[in-house]
Amino acid sequence: xxxxxxxxxxxxxxxxxxxxxxxxxxxxxxxxxxxxxxxxxxxxxxxxxxxxxxxxxxxxxxxxxxxxxxxxxxxxxxxxxxxxxxxxxxxxxxxxxxxxxxxxxxxxxxxxxxxxxxxxxxxxxxxxxxxxxxxxxxxxxxxxxxxxxxxxxxxxxxxxxxxxxxxxxxxxxxxxxxxxxxxxxxxxxxxxxxxxxxxxxxxxxxxxxxxxxxxxxxxxxxxxxxxxxxxxxxxxxxxxxxxxxxxxxxxxxxxxxxxxxxxxxxxxxxxxxxxxxxxxxxxxxxxxxxxxxxxxxxxxxxxxxxxxxxxxxxxxxxxxxxxxxxxxxxxxxxxxxxxxxxxxxxxxx
Amino acid sequence: xxxxxxxxxxxxxxxxxxxxxxxxxxxxxxxxxxxxxxxxxxxxxxxxxxxxxxxxxxxxxxxxxxxxxxxxxxxxxxxxxxxxxxxxxxxxxxxxxxxxxxxxxxxxxxxxxxxxxxxxxxxxxxxxxxxxxxxxxxxxxxxxxxxxxxxxxxxxxxxxxxxxxxxxxxxxxxxxxxxxxxxxxxxxxxxxxxxxxxxxxxxxxxxxxxxxxxxxxxxxxxxxxxxxxxxxxxxxxxxxxxxxxxxxxxxxxxxxxxxxxxxxxxxxxxxxxxxxxxxxxxxxxxxxxxxxxxxxxxxxxxxxxxxxxxxxxxxxxxxxxxxxxxxxxxxxxxxxxxxxxxxxxxxxxxxxxxxxxxxxxxxxxxxxxxxxxxxxxxxxxxxxxxxxxxxxxxxxxxxxxxxxxxxxxxxxxxxxxxxxxxxxxxxxxxxxxxxxxxxxxxxxxxxxxxxxxxxxxxxxxxxxxxxxxxxxxxxxxxxxxxxxxxxxxxxxxxx
Numbered sequence: 001x002x003x004x005x006x007x008x009x010x011x012x013x014x015x016x017x018x019x020x021x022x023x024x025x026x027x028x029x030x031x032x033x034x035x036x037x038x039x040x041x042x043x044x045x046x047x048x049x050x051x052x053x054x055x056x057x058x059x060x061x062x063x064x065x066x067x068x069x070x071x072x073x074x075x076x077x078x079x080x081x082x083x084x085x086x087x088x089x090x091x092x093x094x095x096x097x098x099x100x101x102x103x104x105x106x107x108x109x110x111x112x113x114x115x116x117x118x119x120x121x122x123x124x125x126x127x128x129x130x131x132x133x134x135x136x137x138x139x140x141x142x143x144x145x146x147x148x149x150x151x152x153x154x155x156x157x158x159x160x161x162x163x164x165x166x167x168x169x170x171x172x173x174x175x176x177x178x179x180x181x182x183x184x185x186x187x188x189x190x191x192x193x194x195x196x197x198x199x200x201x202x203x204x205x206x207x208x209x210x211x212x213x214x215x216x217x218x219x220x221x222x223x224x225x226x227x228x229x230x231x232x233x234x235x236x237x238x239x240x241x242x243x244x245x246x247x248x249x250x251x252x253x254x255x256x257x258x259x260x261x262x263x264x265x266x267x268x269x270x271x272x273x274x275x276x277x278x279x280x281x282x283x284x285x286x287x288x289x290x291x292x293x294x295x296x297x298x299x300x301x302x303x304x305x306x307x308x309x310x311x312x313x314x315x316x317x318x319x320x321x322x323x324x325x326x327x328x329x330x331x332x333x334x335x336x337x338x339x340x341x342x343x344x345x346x347x348x349x
Numbered sequence: 350x351x352x353x354x355x356x357x358x359x360x361x362x363x364x365x366x367x368x369x370x371x372x373x374x375x376x377x378x379x380x381x382x383x384x385x386x387x388x389x390x391x392x393x394x395x396x397x398x399x400x401x402x403x404x405x406x407x408x409x410x411x412x413x414x415x416x417x418x419x420x421x422x423x424x425x426x427x428x429x430x431x432x433x434x435x436x437x438x439x440x441x442x443x444x445x446x447x448x449x450x451x452x453x454x455x456x457x458x459x460x461x462x463x464x465x466x467x468x469x470x471x472x473x474x475x476x477x478x479x480x481x482x483x484x485x486x487x488x489x490x491x492x493x494x495x496x497x498x499x500x501x502x503x504x505x506x507x508x509x510x511x512x513x514x515x516x517x518x519x520x521x522x523x524x525x526x527x528x529x530x531x532x533x534x535x536x537x538x539x540x541x542x543x544x545x546x547x548x549x550x551x552x553x554x555x556x557x558x559x560x561x562x563x564x565x566x567x568x569x570x571x572x573x574x575x576x577x578x579x580x581x582x583x584x585x586x587x588x589x590x591x592x593x594x595x596x597x598x599x600x601x602x603x604x605x606x607x608x609x610x611x612x613x614x615x616x617x618x619x620x621x622x623x624x625x626x627x628x629x630x631x632x633x634x635x636x637x638x639x640x641x642x643x644x645x646x647x648x649x650x651x652x653x654x655x656x657x658x659x660x661x662x663x664x665x666x667x668x669x670x671x672x673x674x675x676x677x678x679x680x681x682x683x684x685x686x687x688x689x690x691x692x693x694x695x696x697x698x699x700x701x702x703x704x705x706x707x708x709x710x711x712x713x714x715x716x717x718x719x720x721x722x723x724x725x726x727x728x729x730x731x732x733x734x735x736x737x738x739x740x741x742x743x744x745x746x747x748x749x750x751x752x753x754x755x756x757x758x759x760x761x762x763x764x765x766x767x768x769x770x771x772x773x774x775x776x777x778x779x780x781x782x783x784x785x786x787x788x789x790x791x792x793x794x795x796x797x798x799x800x801x802x803x804x805x806x807x808x809x810x811x812x813x814x815x816x817x818x819x820x821x822x823x824x825x826x827x828x829x830x831x832x833x834x835x836x837x838x839x840x841x842x843x844x
Contacts, residue, residue, distance in 0.1 A: 043664045046664075047667070050655065051655055054711045061692075061707070064688065065685030065689050068688040081694075124579070128576065128579055132576065142576050144830060145583055145584055147833070153791070153818050155792050160587075163593065177585070177607060220834055221838060224838030269679070272681070302683055325684040
């Protein structure tokens with residue numbers, strides 16, 4: 001048994017050494033002819049091999065689309081099934097989109113979400129992270145609870161929010177949770193999102209949901225940042241007699257300013273792309289039809305774009321969608337560049 | 350007072366845990382059986398009052414059935430996580446320190462096991478607790494309690510004494526005012542204080558220390574209150590979802606104010622069964638898992654290969670290509686959704702899984718994220734591997750992937766969460782019902798009674814379906830909490 005085993009090993013060894021020898025011979029032969037790159041790949045050839053899967057997918061589904069969407073936005077009467085179009089127009093589609101009343105409304109709705117929910121979320125998130133860092137017992141427990149919104153299906157929880165904010169003045173038999181809380185503190189129930197709602201009541205539900213949904217990520221990132229700060233800074237500040245609030249403004253905030261900055265940029269971009277929360281809370285159309293107040297329009301910019309994609313089979317509408325998407329991109333770009341400019345002066349790396 | 354856990358205790362713990370798991374499995378089967386025999390109402394708004402007969406002679410009403418199911422669910426909610434925790438602890442190779450808390454929790458588990466009809470596990474846990482007590486010397490439960498009571502007693506005694514002394518001093522001060530006049534009395538008071546507490550500067554120091562302590566306590570109380578409020582704000586949608594899913598339709602439509610708690614016998618578990626069958630949950634789950642798994646495997650593979658090329662291979666234009674990739678992260682996805690929609694239609698993938706999988710087989714953000722952690726692996730390791738005749742691919746699979754495993758796990762989990770959460774793209778390119786993913790199905794299925802303009806939503810069934818969609822992700826989260834939180838935190842700090 002043992003003998004057989006060793007013989008087998010020997011055979012394998014001989015085979016391997018012969019294989020290696022053949023390899024060396026081939027290598028010598030090729031290098032004589034100056035063809036060694038066939039066997040020993042240079043870095044760029046290897047890189048192509050490693051990058052092909054990712055880059056080819058990115059080519060088809062990211063780079064080409066960006067280029068193509070720019071082109072489409074200059075076509076008139078573009079038909080996606082036949083792939084033909086009537087002609088070109090330089091700013092015609094942009095003009096149509098910008099003069100569209102719905103688009104102005106969409107920009108207004110989106111900027112409300114950006115301007116209110118982003119600062120509130122960042123501020124509250126920072127407060128929570130500081131508080132979490134200050135306590136020791138139960139920290140893990142609180143951390144898990146605060147993280148829950150990150151791992152939920154946004155459509156599912158949006159539906160729950162819609163249910164929590166239901167109820168109206170005429171029909172007191174079925175109050176939602178929010179209205180129940182209002183009656184407890186002595187206020188009248190409000191129609192939040194049902195028939196008879198006002199613009200701001202519906203918007204505030206969307207804002208509350210955005211804050212609820214966005215907190216998790218911010219808290220975790222801020223907490224990771226705060227925990228990375230060297231304790232010596234705080235000790236030094238304490239010796240110098242700095243108060244708690246002072247050491248927060250002078251140490252904590254500057255030290256985690258890169259994270260605040262990163263969160264600011266990503267969440268502004270994210271807030272500009274709000275879509276599924278409106279779908280979940282309001283409906284697929286993004287409209288509330290109320291008898292007296294007419295229709296309340298809560299479409300965001302992305303909503304506006306998807307409305308056109310949904311009607312893709314009609315000629316020319318894809319061009320409007322592209323134009324709107326490029327306008328959105330322009331807005332995001334301007335905001336990001338602005339923030340980067342401010343960040344250069346304010347952020348300490 | 351800490352000691353290493355011994356092998357014997359580990360073994361006993363393992364046996365008890367295995368018994369617990371066996372019980373949990375049996376109870377799960379029983380729970381499944383209960384759900385199987387639950388009678389569905391003919392109209393989804395009705396409340397069923399049926400009678401179930403077990404073994405031919407035990408008669409159970411619907412309310413009793415609800416209580417039984419609630420108790421079983423509660424049992425599983427408590428015992429499955431603890432069993433998993435115990436198994437993890439036993440399987441852990443590192444030595445475990447033992448402290449009085451382990452002893453206390455062991456006793457608690459023993460009581461819990463005893464009261465849930467699991468005497469075998471209870472006895473073993475009592476024995477384990479005793480063994481632990483032997484190891485943790487100078488400690489037993491009774492003594493701990495007595496010491497605690499003594500400390501509390503001492504505190505009260507000192508409180509009473511100091512209050513008494515305070516009043517005595519005040520009475521004396523008033524007495525002195527009458528006897529010697531105000532000026533002298535005050536001077537005498539200060540003298541007495543100095544005699545009692547030390548010099549004036551020392552008093553100042555003590556006062557500062559005391560104020561500090563009070564401020565600290567106030568701060569802690571404020572912080573915990575704040576955190577608890579936010580935690581309630583975060584948690585209430587989940588609670589409200591489960592609570593509403595367990596209520597009856599009658600209660601939701603006729604009751605004036607919603608109740609915040611309901612009795613065990615009123616929990617309508619049948620709502621979940623109705624949601625399950627009406628919603629055809631399995632099909633959408635199957636769709637989501639298929640799409641999610643394939644795109645996850647694809648994403649991880651392409652990401653690892655690309656991140657390796659960007660972090661280890663030296664070729665011309667590496668930084669240039671990478672910075673172009675990073676720039677695309679800023680462009681809103683809608684810009685490419687438009688053309689991708691056309692591309693997918695032209696490729697004939699419209700309304701098929703291919704359209705859901707291929708566009709998401711790679712991600713610039715994950716490449717960036719993984720490249721960061723690949724870059725932290727020292728270059729000398731790469732050189733050493735090259736000297737040993739290890740090729741690039743072998744180096745990647747044998748060295749880099751094992752080292753960067755936490756990051757790769759995070760990427761895997763995040764992409765799975767992404768698949769579960771996907772809504773916009775799936776509803777655009779796969780609108781027919783057989784291809785619905787779970788979010789699309791949830792938003793598109795309507796649970797209504799009546800028809801036409803008279804249609805009213807049945808909220809309890811809808812929220813039961815919502816809970817069915819939410820719970821699997823929560824289970825994944827709680828079992829992989831460490832990786833998710835750490836990974837997400839790191840993604841922000843490196844970005």
